[in-house]
Amino acid sequence: MSSNAATLDHNVAPGEPPHIHHMDSQTAYGAAKLGMWLFLATEVLLFAVLFCSFAIMRYYHLEEFHEGSHHLNVWWGGLNTIILLCSSYWAAVAVTKAQQGDNPGVVRNFGYSFVCGAGFLVIKSIEYTGKYHHGMFPFGATENFYEFKNFLGLYYCMTGLHALHVIIGMVVMFIYGIKPALRNRYSAKYYTPVELSALYWHLVDLIWIYLFPLLYLVG
Amino acid sequence: MSAHTHAAHANEEVNYLNWKTGLWSWLSSTDHKRICFLYLFAIMIFFVAGGIAALLMRLELSTAGPTIPGIVKDPHTYNVLFTMHGVFMIFLFVVPGIPATLGNFLIPLMIGAKDVAFPRLNLFSFYLYVLGAACGAVAMLNPVDTGWTFYAPYSTTTDTSVSLMVFAAFILGFSSILTGLNFIVTIHQLRAPGMTWMRLPVFIWASYATAVIQTVATPVVGMTLLLVIAERMFGAGIFDPSKGGDPVLMEHLFWFYSHPVVYIMVLPAFGVVGEIIPVFSRKPLFGYKMVVLSSMAIAAVGFIVWAHHMFVAGISDFSAKFFSIVTFLVAVPTAIKVFNWVSTMYKGSISFKTPMLYAMAFVFLFMVAGTTGIYLAMLGVDVYYHDTYFVVAHFHYTIQGGAVIGLIAALHFWFPKMSGKMYNERVARIAFAMLFLGFNLTFIPQFILGMDGMPRRYYDYPPQYQTLHTLSTVGAFLNGFGYIFSLLNLLGTALFGKVKAPRNPYNSKSLEWQTASPPIHENFETTPIVNEEPYNYGTHAHA
């Protein structure tokens, strides 16, 4: 009504859904979920190109891929897998907590997921640094890199893009999960951002579930 | 009406154009109608730039041998021009094209909603477009000459700003994805009461199909372009055979998007024609269900035909046969649409306002486009025509004769709704005639050039092709003038026009025409309730 009205009014009571001027809260919830699922589909397609290229390059260079895979540390990779699985579990718990209006529970569980994400990134940097010292990093590359350039090229594209998504997921969990929950934002009536953040995080985990065996185990 | 609404005079209604003024109110607006104009302004800049590139190319090609040494002084400049023409026209003009402009404006209005599902995301999409365009502009400092297709290994090894240019395309793709996502959710969630799926106007169905393609296909090319950058930056070896890669893989990944993208470009135009013809024939759209089904079929089948761009790329004979057959499959739904449009005119009450002229021209232009596509779907014949001027003429008939004519038609048809004014019919019709004649004069000679074997992307050619090239150049300039006149007519009227538009000047039945021209910010004074079938024109035989 007022000419200064923004389309979203954030000055609502904790636990109440935000006032959106062109949708009721039920429609808004449905729209947000549909939107996030569609977005996740586009992310899957993005990674699908990499998986497809990996399959084809592996077909052409089987030896190189086998050998290159042996230069990856299965233990670090396995640990990262466990870390992400746990983080997904806690993200799911966070959604339940939000539905129950347990905002501290949201903070706690998303907090665990966040820390897991950080742990994942730490291990990834350990792996990358190790590669760098062996000259197998794309910057400062030596003959070691070029011997496995097809495998390593795809390895860095896939894990690098994935790590970027881990960072994005962590940021999303913080801004749309932890921070509002600290202000008791969520309740049974309104928990949409928590659900969407968890959905995104589950995708990040799911992609790793495919990446790990493909890169580290099958090779 | 509040006191501080500057444009609120005693006899001027408050609407989305004047309820808030100032540049910032436009640049920060999440109103889908204003975002339409932001996009319209931006894409027109690139239409003009791409058009200038085309005219320079045609000037150079008008005679054999170097023609304009001062400007197109060497092959490299020419190669840059055709690359820029393709990149600007496709990524920066036609792909955003109707969806980002008319789609944005009309979708909420046609379904009876107040805005799209995610208005802020909508504005964000626009700024992603701006960012992509800016990256592309910076890449012009060391301009790319790979062609808009960026084939490896030329694109992964050449010295120009390829990485920045494909990164620009990546960002533009992201903008396209988010717009598509927004529209899908909007159409699913925000339909007014009574607006069931089978009461939606065909423009909405077309936009829906387009949005699905945008969302599903674009990520694939986005990632492919990132891989090109990876290969350039650290020699990853995916597409370059000297590094163990496969250039044909790049072609597959590229065309997996770039074939569906042509449906992103043309499906909305089909929707526009499907809206115009019933209104100016005063008859229901013939075969509404089949038209809807054909849009969805085109979107679906369009995903499995990509390698018809690669018949001579070294794919297996079996693959070639498969892709040829499915390409014919995608031709049939398009034909069905054309039959239904023409049947709509049967026993109609037909008037020939400018939008109807464009719609009728579209039928002719798309018949040429579609039938010449049949030539290219045929294997043995495509071997001859691939990478010749025949293909160039074909895709200009589909993209320009299809998508761009559709955009111009739509801008004329919905102009009264968008601006609240009526343009001068006579000027519009003269511009239409120039456009139509110029376009055909440009590209019919190019079909003949293709039949004579003239290859594309050639800076220079053997002298026997000269006459046809000169004719084509004359046509190109006439074509350009046609666009200039038609668009200036609309722009001038929007800025300075005096004739006010009524709410529903063409007596259309669809929802967007039941509200004010231009609409108020919230679109409808009260939420519409839909209780009749679409295109409810004409008299029913009983009662």
Place this chain on the structure above:
Amino acid sequence: MLGLLGEQGSDFAYKVDYANDIVTIISVVCTVAIVGAMLYFAVKYRQRDGVDHETPAIEGNNALEVIWTVFPTLVCIWVAWLGYDSFVDLRTPPPGAMEVNVTGRKWAWDFQYKNGKRTTSELVVPVGEPVKLIMTSKDVLHSFFVPVMRTKMDVIPGRYTHEWFRPIKTGDFQVFCTEYCGNEHSKMLARLKVLPKAEFERWLADDSEERKLAAMKPSDRGKELYVAKQCVTCHSLDGSPRVGPSWLKLFGKQGQLASGDKYTADENYIRESILNPQAKTVAGYPAMGMPSYQGQLSDDDLTGIIEFIKTIDGSQKIEVAPAAPPKKADAALASMTPAERGKALVADSSNMCLTCHSLDGSKVVGPSFKGLWGRKEKLSDGSEVQVDAAYIKESVWKPAAKIVAGYGPAMPAMYEGKLTDENLNDIIEYLKTLQ
């Protein structure tokens, strides 16, 4: 039938043409019918004097929908089959077809026959016999298109593709490159020469060049190649510097590379530098000066050159005959303008202008040709000169006479007897266009 695609040169061309004709007839008929119906309705049902009249609310007609779905589908199936029928022939070379190896590179086509004979930009085949092309690229994607034969296939680096045809008439036919490959894509043409069988056999057997080389001792063979392959242009035998290092006492020489590493000019180093010149360039010489001879020299050729280099130890003066100017296609030249002829001369790799002079302003070994004409240049001795016809001619006949400041005495004096005065006039006309 309709003759839309021009001359038919191969035995399967008529199938492609037939398919093309049928689809043309169908397309024209359909377009005329649909557009005709539309215009007919437009006229017959138009509003008179802008007055709306009653219209029936016809929603559709199921029978029509079925008809105009099924009928086009059937037509499409037929037409698809026509396309397939012509394609099968194009893709199925008969067994025993004569094979020719084709290599596409930026920006020319190289051909090699089974008996070892090599040609560039000209493919010679016998009439009436099938020929199968086995093709690959040295660098980027190209495509080999022979319109008259109706066949085309992309040429891909790192793999082989095939194309075949059986010519049904003799003559000279155009070959185009039809996959964009960079600057000179539109100039990557070739000529297909179809000869009567006996004449072709004579042409193919004419290995007088190759036999002469094979019968020589390796160092003599190397000496022949030194001239024939234009090494003489950039490498002197007497120690004088040209674009590249002199071959005097080259073998076994040690020195420094541009990268800072040391090199020893042994057999392996010399071979590598011929096949991949940019790998280990000697310090003080232009990085991009030497073109690669990959694919142009056999192993015996390379051995011969190395043996020849070993003989240039300063103990005796070595005489070489100057290279014969390469033959040019006169008919095409006569119809060109002087500037076009000049451009062709500059682009001709045997003249090697573009090895050292760019066309886009960038500095290579010598001044760029862009903007050169009419400019005032400062010379290495401090004086100024106007770049006019006299200066250009002098610089071609006697390159060391007036060197532009900032450039070295690298240009070889090899054009006397190679280019005529008329050639230079043409080149000057071309330079005038490069502003």
